[in-house]
Structure formats: structure tokens, C-alpha cells
Amino acid sequence: RAYHLLTDNAGNHTLDVLVHEKMADGIRTYTAATYPLTVLPANQGNTITVQQISDMIYVYETVDPLNTNMFMQLKAEAPSGIESIKWLNPPMICGSSQLVDYTMQSKDRTYFTLAGSSAYRAMLAEKMQQVALQVNTHNGLSFKTDLSLNIHKDPAAFVAIDPDIAELSIIGETSKAIAINITDSGKNVMAIAAYAFPQGFEIPSTCVNLYDSFYITQKAYLLSQYITGQILPVFDSQRWLINSWPMADQSMVFRLPISANIEIATGTYDLRIITYESDGKISISKALPIHVLDNK
Known part of the structure; x- marks a missing residue:
């Protein structure tokens, strides 16, 4: 049965996974795995922060697969951790009725990069000023936010x-x-x-x-x-x-x-x-x- 956490349970704990094995001479109980468990107070579990790191974004004229200077970067945090971030208002591919291709990249689930060269060219063509995102946490919460978009064509050096x-x-x-x-x-x-x-x-x-x-x-x-x-x-x-x-x-x-x-x-x-x-x-x-x- 499920255990319902109480306010008094807030803090750091150890979660033991116990196995009860039926043997010929009775029941054998042993610990199969142990995990650290942090229980947060209810008023702390709903805090989600999203911060845009990149300031000015310059769109290059041709695809440069090894350079990420033209991609929006952001930082997202929540007590339970960030599960995913969804882009809610992606534009259409220039001259098409198909949405642009993009990926939301992250190595640590804290710092994220909205990657996709064609996406930024489409945003520039449509003169978009905001990027709408939905941030989903591991405890099932969702948070919608709009980030300002300062995007320009990359000028010559x-x-x-x-x-x-x-x-x-x-x-x-x-x-x-x-x-x-x-x-x-x-x-x-x-x-x-x-x-x-x-x-x-x-x-x-x-x-x-x-x-x-x-x-x-x-x-x-x-x-x-x-x-x-x-x-x-x-x-x-x-x-x-x-x-x-x-x-x-x-x-x-x-x-x-x-x-x-x-x-x-x-x-x-x-x-x-x-x-x-x-x-x-x-x-x-x-x-x-x-x-x-x-x-x-």
C-alpha cells in the first residue's frame, strides 16, 4: 500500500527496499537496495524558477553545426528536479506549414539549450519576441513561462x-x-x-x-x-x-x-x-x- 507523507516526515532519510522471500523453512527478509530520500515540506515543493542566461542571440546565415552561440540558454530549478521542458510556440519552417525541428538539450537537467538552427531562422523571419515554455517537474507540477527573445541577424565582423x-x-x-x-x-x-x-x-x-x-x-x-x-x-x-x-x-x-x-x-x-x-x-x-x- 502507498504511504502518505506527513509534515513531520520532512528531512533526509534512507529508503530501504526490502524483499520478503518465502523459503521452505519460513520467510527470509533482506535489503535489496538502499536509496537516499529527501522529503520536502509542502510549501517548498511548488517552487520552480526559470532564468534566461543568453542575452542577445545572433542568427548565422548558414548552418554551423559546431557552434552553439546562436542558441537560447536557460537555467531551470525545482526542489524535486526538472523532468522536461516543452516549447509551446514553435514557428513554422520558412515557406512551409510544418513546425521547425528543435531539441531541448541538457546534461544536468538544470542548464538547458534550445537547439536548432532552422528554428532560429524562422523566429527571426517571424520577428518573434517571446518564447513560451512549459516546465515539468519530477513531482508532477507544470509551470508555464514566457521568456523575452532578443534575436538579430549576425552582422559581419x-x-x-x-x-x-x-x-x-x-x-x-x-x-x-x-x-x-x-x-x-x-x-x-x-x-x-x-x-x-x-x-x-x-x-x-x-x-x-x-x-x-x-x-x-x-x-x-x-x-x-x-x-x-x-x-x-x-x-x-x-x-x-x-x-x-x-x-x-x-x-x-x-x-x-x-x-x-x-x-x-x-x-x-x-x-x-x-x-x-x-x-x-x-x-x-x-x-x-x-x-x-x-x-x-
């Missing part, structure tokens, strides 16, 4: 060479470090590269993505590159993924070593820095004169 540097000189096959200022709201810059372009080379205003950069960098010499993460092969296709180490802040100063290899002829070039983001966007700095000296 801004990159600039140290403004205190008017021009640079570098001797062939030597190197020096220069300060690079990077501002990226979405914190998804995955690589940085320095190129020496022919002096006066004009960068087309339409050069905004990775494929455009392939064209313009054919005209330039690579002086340095740095990948802010780990390159991972995708074995089922001819692609590579970058497991990016997300930027801790939206702005950072990065010291990038540059060097002129023997292929670069002595002369003056335009130094530009290019940043590459995980969704394919690129940003290009203004040109800075760089003089390559004594390169044979």
Missing part, C-alpha cells in the same frame, strides 16, 4: 590594423607581430589571414563571403594565417568543418605575426587583414602600405 601604425616595412624571410582589432557581435570569427595585395588594388564592394575571397586572394601574397579552432574532416563529403573556439568578448586585440617569403618581390604592397566567420562571411580591413625589403 569589423577588422582593423592598429591605427597607430602608418606603414610597415619587413625584410624578406623575417617576421614581426602587428596588433589586429576585431569586433564581432556573433563571436564566430574562425580564422584570420594577412595578405599583401598589389598597391592600389581595389576590393569589390560585393566581396562579402568565402567564395569571393578565393578570387581576390589569387591576386595577393599570403603573409600569415591563424585558425581560431580545430579543423575537423567531414568524411562523407569533400568538406572541412572548423570546431571554433568562440571569442570570449565581442571585441579583442590579436597580435598576428607576419612574414614575407622568398616568392614576394621587393616593393610596396597594400597589407589587408581578412577575417573568416563560421557561416561563410568575410570582412576585410582597410589597406596599410607595407614595404618588402631585400627579398631575393
